[in-house]
Amino acid sequence: MINDFIYDIPVRIYFGRDQLKHLGAELKKYGTRVLMTYGGGSIKKMGLYDRVVKETKEAGLELFELSGIEPNPRIDSVRKGAKMCKEHHIDVLLAVGGGSTIDATKIMAAGACVDHDPWDFLDLSKRVPIERALPIVSILTLSATGSEMDTAAVISNPETNDKIGRLDDILSHLFEVYFNMDQDLYMLDCFMEGLMKTVIRYTPIAMREPDNYEARANLMWASSWAINGFVNGGKRKAWSCHPMEHELSAFYDITHGLGLAILTPRWMEYCLDETTVSKYVQFGTNVFGIDPTLPPMDIARQAIDKLSDFLFNTLQLKRTFPEVGIDRTHFGVMAKKAVSGGTLPGFKPLQQADVERIFEMCMTA
């Protein structure tokens, strides 16, 4: 059954080599007082900071700054930003960075319009709806989360070990939607396969040649389209790896993308059976070009192997929990929290015991 859906992505994107020339005019649409948010010093090293200062100055804008937004952005940074917006009567926020900076900026923009703590938007026991927010312009420096083109944000609260939201890593976003027995538009499966092929083709090139424009451009646009909502069509958004991983990076200081990379092939292995094998066959033949005349289970296993090879050999990501400092101590509590909203109803329904078994599979290569 193909579900109904509403498509509505009213984001304007300037894509290409010299688009910063539009920055001043875009910001001015919303006012004159700009709060620029960013993380560490990388935007200064690459000259982007100076360029932003120059463009905003030339456009006659007044620039305020909030730096130090963490890779897993913390609620304290968000609080600080919301406060600055109020104090300085900010008209528009300018997020310069990757998904973390943009995510944090979204909640600041909403926090600037209310009197309560911004954490109330995220706290599962409250989930205060966001009704208004200041406008946001972003300059994207990292292809991964797609935050520049969607409405989501992941924020950590170190006091409670909570990490709430639903974002990250390009391939993983696609897998969560693609590996799903919900019927949906074939056309969207084709698009997802195209995005996966793009990532698999260009990531190694971008690693070898960081200045390769073709590779970077393809990865950047693919990351936006992996998560802006388009490929979901009318599918229920029932994800599996993300809820599992959010617990890992709430308890341990690893990046969300790395946690997903370790979990994903194990999750695929765990979910493979006669009822799901057709999806692995589609994936293996269309994305990795595996011979479609082989027996379905063989194609499925080859597909998982090829994915593991890509993640752990080509990209040289760490392969197991012990390699990133995760042991069995918190398996129980992390698995319990991962299913705290109920069974994970995605590709194959997962309960606490399933999640623990998948964690256990991550202990060895």
Added chain:
Amino acid sequence: MINDFIYDIPVRIYFGRDQLKHLGAELKKYGTRVLMTYGGGSIKKMGLYDRVVKETKEAGLELFELSGIEPNPRIDSVRKGAKMCKEHHIDVLLAVGGGSTIDATKIMAAGACVDHDPWDFLDLSKRVPIERALPIVSILTLSATGSEMDTAAVISNPETNDKIGRLDDILSHLFEVYFNMDQDLYMLDCFMEGLMKTVIRYTPIAMREPDNYEARANLMWASSWAINGFVNGGKRKAWSCHPMEHELSAFYDITHGLGLAILTPRWMEYCLDETTVSKYVQFGTNVFGIDPTLPPMDIARQAIDKLSDFLFNTLQLKRTFPEVGIDRTHFGVMAKKAVSGGTLPGFKPLQQADVERIFEMCMTA
């Protein structure tokens, strides 16, 4: 060289089985006086007309009507619509139909805001820019032109045998962008291949089983994405078959889609050589699953054959000019008009003599 581009498609789409319930609320965003435009009686036969009347009445809207918009919409219908908008102080237009109705409605919406003849927007010697237009809501009844999600319109002026614009037929839209030696994002080629596979898979199903929702839904969404601008990325929009075909359907009473179907395989054959063969190989292997180990020229010829088989056998479209009543009488003048803006600089540059040769290839099967 991958060109820079701006992505900006601020269209909200309600996609699915029972989305007409949103109609009243959407129209009311823009006002209370609605001009409904449509073609022949098919929307009455299918009950859509009654549903629109019911929904608008329940929403307290005042409904005006303009029917009889032609399959190749004529400038006189546009003039009539623009006049009605002014006379009745219309707030929003509601186009109910396929690309022709939506195209005509777009120019009416612009014509309603100016004092000059709406043809001035299209007349190549004037090309008055469109600066304002009334808002348009559309109910799409036909998957083909993608007019619901772009800014283009094709209007005929029977007095001058002119047909101006740049739209139609799903596959053909994709071919014009795909078969192009301009380098662009690989990701977008993957998307186009996915759209082509979708059309080739579902068109025969929709013909056999007109009520097959899966087929219709895939075709409808694919037709929007084939032409909303997304797959173009930063490519120069240098099309070939469309300018050639626009002359055919300006001189003869054939639909644009049929003209394109006859022209396309001949155009592909005409453009095939050592400098272009790589694109045919990519197309043949990814879209038709042709064995990639064959010699490139063999793959290219097989790909053209498979496309012809799809168009003329599976879809049972007419294959030659004589079958649709076109003879050599106007070849010279049509070819001359097709290149009146200069050489067609697309996949392979075409001058008047090339166009005449391609027309000649259409005389026999």
